[in-house]
Amino acid sequence: MVQAQTLSRNQQIVLDIIEKAKGPLKAYSILFNVQKKGINAPQQIYRALDKLIEMGKIHKIESKNAFVACRNSDCEISKATAFSICESCEMVDEISDAKLSKYLSSFNHKKGMKFKRFNLEFFGLCKKCK
Amino acid sequence: MVQAQTLSRNQQIVLDIIEKAKGPLKAYSILFNVQKKGINAPQQIYRALDKLIEMGKIHKIESKNAFVACRNSDCEISKATAFSICESCEMVDEISDAKLSKYLSSFNHKKGMKFKRFNLEFFGLCKKCK
């Protein structure tokens, strides 16, 4: 079972770094940042990332192979995620829009497939880069 | 400029394989399949894939690092893509739903970002795997 509250040492270390970051972090950049804390191997990072994703504490931005903290209670355990991604400065913003989320969560494919989960990535230029 | 019609030799070889495939193909699996045709290096595959994506002939399934042929004229040069992905058998189906596409294409983020493009991936179990 996925634990509800408590994070293990490594999980907490990794989550702290991701939460403090201004943008999405890559696994190896997290690794380089925690080597002073005694974490030396990619496996240790990837294991923590996997658990944090399961718990819904972070999300993976698939198009960037990078990770951001979840700022959105609506996506409850990452069943319904949407992001806005700037193609210039790489900024990523989690979209929390109840209508959008509802619309997509209830979307059903014609071919009879029932969806459990979706991930949506929007791309453009953010205010600053426009 | 992106060429309109003609594909180069390598581009055609790569596209043929992707179009014939039943499911998404990974870059290195494409590579192994074309070594008999004199293509030996990953670069050759990735270059062809990049151009085919630009031309809208194929799409990348970001969550799988794999590539599928475009079956949908609606997504015109990959500005608006949506896929249905089976978590069991790995089947990928391109969704072409005008309403969905229109809804998302006109979606505007509250924070003032104007989107140029989106990619949506739905996950679940397909008919067979259900």
Place this chain on the structure above:
DNA sequence: TAACGTTTGTTATAATATAACATATTTGAG
């Protein structure tokens, strides 16, 4: 036909991710 852009070929390497195994720690049922 010369200049430019595009494609190709090639070698090397970077970046991302998992396998496999041994040990330690935590948790919960009895």
Place this chain on the structure above:
DNA sequence: CTCAAATATGTTATATTATAACAAACGTTA
């Protein structure tokens, strides 16, 4: 409490995905 099961850790090695850099060939088209 206590021991068995589940979870987490540490570690080495390796697999997978992707790009850098450079030289040569090809194909437009002015």
